[in-house]
Amino acid sequence: MMMSRGCTRLTSYIGPQYLYTATTWRTLSKDIVSDCIKAPASVLRCKSSVALGGDEQQKEKQAKDAKGIVSYWGLEPTRVSKEDGAPWKWTCFRPWEAYSADLSIDLKKHHEPMNLLDKIAYWTVKALRWPADLFFQRRYGCRAMMLETVAAVPGMVGGMLLHCKSLRRFEHSGGWIKALLEEAENERMHLMTFMEVSDSRWYERALVFAVQGVFFNAYFLGYIVSPKFAHRVVGYLEEEAIHSYTEFLKELDNGNIENVPAPPIAIDYWRLPPNSTLRDVVLAVRADEAHHRDVNHFASDIHYQGRQLKEAPAPLGYH
Structure with missing residues (x-):
């Protein structure tokens, strides 16, 4: 009972808020959750199977698995899109972290050593x-x-x-x-x-x-x-x-x-x-x-x- 409660609490914290949308999280297989409960030591290593919805998305996921492309901790990152609706392919930064560089900054400033x-x-x-x-x-x-x-x-x-x-x-x-x-x-x-x-x-x-x-x-x-x-x-x-x-x-x-x-x-x-x-x-x-x-x-x-x-x-x- 304690293991089950601990795994449920863990998945509720790291899942909806940080790894998946609420809709995607509800599609997780009950078998995966039960496997995590049986083997709590490998909770973060177990490979979650997410119902992607649609044959094309399922084929894309299978192709990635075949190539050995595994995301961090074996968990698929949340899918986001650009402002124009195009898929966002970078995981090292997100669209809201992009910015326009300020090219007007003074490049010739120099701090004279004072001491x-x-x-x-x-x-x-x-x-x-x-x-x-x-x-x-x-x-x-x-x-x-x-x-x-x-x-x-x-x-x-x-x-x-x-x-x-x-x-x-x-x-x-x-x-x-x-x-x-x-x-x-x-x-x-x-x-x-x-x-x-x-x-x-x-x-x-x-x-x-x-x-x-x-x-x-x-x-x-x-x-x-x-x-x-x-x-x-x-x-x-x-x-x-x-x-x-x-x-x-x-x-x-x-x-x-x-x-x-x-x-x-x-x-x-x-x-x-x-x-x-x-x-x-x-x-x-x-x-x-x-x-x-x-x-x-x-x-x-x-x-x-x-x-x-x-x-x-x-x-x-x-x-």
């Missing part, structure tokens, strides 16, 4: 740029893809630590947890986009493991010791990213890099026109980096002024 900590952050970033230039040289597409695997780390680490701090102190975060996690997600979407136009080599993928492993732990410790320093480092990293994407644009304009059509995922994510090109994508990504630059320099300035992040609301919607 010793700022100078250390500035020259640390400059030192990190040298091996990147040596390794990637003018392969800007691959450079962008590989560096985005690292750029998505600071926001996640900062958001995670602020999340834990909020729990320990029983206090609000002023929206900074959400702002930093949005930054990490945005950087990850940059990676998802450049994956479509660049092919990484095996040693570059191996490099990601090494660099990300070192950088994650170094930034984690750095943020614990000094959030001001950590945010300033990211601010200067974003300034370098703006410079790199500007050079990327020059190579595109000079014809040294083919200006291929924009990947479909980029068109949907940044709400670009259907005939957009790689150049339009780079412009949108560069604008994102400029916003991240301003947010992190602002966060560092708050700590410099002796104020807590929760006392200064985060600039939400900075995309």
Whole structure:
């Protein structure tokens, strides 16, 4: 009885609200529910059979199963559509998370180092740029893809630590947890986009493991010791990213890099026109980096002024 009640409660929480619509949930087979009750340890691994309705949908599901395409935890994601009614094929983001990049942002802003900590952050970033230039040289597409695997780390680490701090102190975060996690997600979407136009080599993928492993732990410790320093480092990293994407644009304009059509995922994510090109994508990504630059320099300035992040609301919607 206890197992049955626990499984029923679990399915009622993770099902209708997050995985299925209410109508779809009611079509779940009673046999699947009974199987979950008999084997509660594998509740999240059991494969749910959903009545899709219609022969075409059933055939589509069978084709996916035949190809070995299994969604996370073996559960089919909720089906959503675009505004025009076309099916939405991306699971890494949803239509309501798409936006139009603000290309009017000032790209030339630079934070002059004001004290010793700022100078250390500035020259640390400059030192990190040298091996990147040596390794990637003018392969800007691959450079962008590989560096985005690292750029998505600071926001996640900062958001995670602020999340834990909020729990320990029983206090609000002023929206900074959400702002930093949005930054990490945005950087990850940059990676998802450049994956479509660049092919990484095996040693570059191996490099990601090494660099990300070192950088994650170094930034984690750095943020614990000094959030001001950590945010300033990211601010200067974003300034370098703006410079790199500007050079990327020059190579595109000079014809040294083919200006291929924009990947479909980029068109949907940044709400670009259907005939957009790689150049339009780079412009949108560069604008994102400029916003991240301003947010992190602002966060560092708050700590410099002796104020807590929760006392200064985060600039939400900075995309």
